[in-house]
Amino acid sequence: MPSTHAAASEVLVLGAGMVGVSTALALQQRGHAVTLVDRRPPGQETSYGNAGIIQREAVEPYAFPRDLRTLARIAAGRSNDANYHWGAIGALLPALFRYWRASAPVRYEVIARAHSRLIEHCLDEHAGWIESAGAWGLIHKDGWRQAYRSQRAFDEAAGAALVVAARHGLAATVQDAAALAAAEPALKPGLAGAVHWGDPWTVRDPGDLVARYADLFVQRGGASLRGDALSLQPAGSGWSVAGDDGVRVQGRHAVVALGPWAQGLTHALGYRMPLFVKRGYHRHYAGHGGLRLSMLDVERGVMLAPMARGLRLTTGAEFARQDAPPTPVQLDRAERSARELVQLGAPVEPAPWLGARPCTADMQPVLGPAPRHPGLWFNFGHAHQGFTLGPVTGRLVAELISGETPFIDPTPYLAHRFE
DSSP: OOOOOOOOOEEEEEOOSHHHHHHHHHHHHTTOEEEEEESSOTTOSTTTSSOOEEOTTOOSOOOOOOSHHHHHHHHTTOOSSEEEOHHHHHHHHHHHHHHHHHTSHHHHHHHHHHHHHHHTTHHHHHHHHHHHHTOGGGEEOSOEEEEESSHHHHHHHHHHHHHHHHHHTOOEEEEEHHHHHHHOTTSOSOOOEEEEEOSOEEESOHHHHHHHHHHHHHHTTOEEEEEEEEEEEEETTEEEEEETTSOEEEESEEEEOOGGGHHHHHHHTTOOOOEEEEEEEEEEESSOTTOOSOEEEGGGTEEEEEETTEEEEEOOEEESOTTSOOOTHHHHHHHHHHHTTSOOOOBSSSSOEEEEEEEETTSOOEEEEOTTSTTEEEEEOOGGGHHHHHHHHHHHHHHHHTTOOOSSOOGGGBGGGGO
16 A cells, blocks of 8 residues: 655654654654754663663563562562562552553463564664664674573473574574583583574664764754753644753654653653553673673573673663662672673773663553644653664654554554553
């Protein structure tokens, strides 16, 4: 079916992470005059702090644990996959309960199918912007590993991975202890094996990739405004936002791509969506520990990712108020676990980095038009996959704003599902 196009117009894109910058590029590509608004330079918040993987294999979103043994370990504080602040649980319970319900097998199967339809386009959509931004030097196409310490966990995971790989046409190689040791000779003994996912691309500086995309946007005539996205308000038939100099900039459309800060703005506008954040920490350690590929120590809940600044250790989820003081207990455990596997150098930063992942109770991003505000559009709630899916959902939202026939059916991701 041929696409139809609405007239190009001025658009404000709120948020200069991977999702916002990708949305700005996709809109600009369709002839819109775009202003990108953020309080900080591009790629300095959530998009900076991830593991730097464009996760083509992530066709199944992170579900809420439903087996009693795992839940008991988390509740007792014995799992490094999750940490929580008791004072925040009351406010989080409604969204977490919906998250738990959405993770029931029958519901999850439907959600995973919709999620996979986005993921399957991630490499192609990134590739176009990487080429245009001249950023191939940041990209490694060797995949990454999920490693296991116990034989039982390895055997179960290997079988499940091969089923997923066959179902979705993915490259997954099961490596026993000997094969893993040959592939990663710097690893210390103690791992039962790993699953090597071959399709994903890794980035040794994810913040730099976002910055390269943003530079491309500006080179092509886009405007970048340092300002407070939460100052958004209706203005005539459109929207306006205030820059740091107090001058308001207007647009016919505004796209909320604020990641973990989207909830504050949408709540102020009267929307009550089941949103919550998972906080996470990382820290760099001198050298790469001899590690060739990024590797998740699954049973200890720590990612080891070779980065430009050193070996980046990233943690699992922390359930807390977004503005609560740091409590990096998971990172302390992660460091001890990592030292069992590699020669870990000295910390590069004086203190760990802390950020937040923007999540929805049904594990799907919120995309498309705001139900009750003409000219307002949503593109947030990507959880662990904003870095992966930014160009995909950016294109989808840009197509909707432009009146084009969308390349993916947007129905499962529309905000109307929460109305």
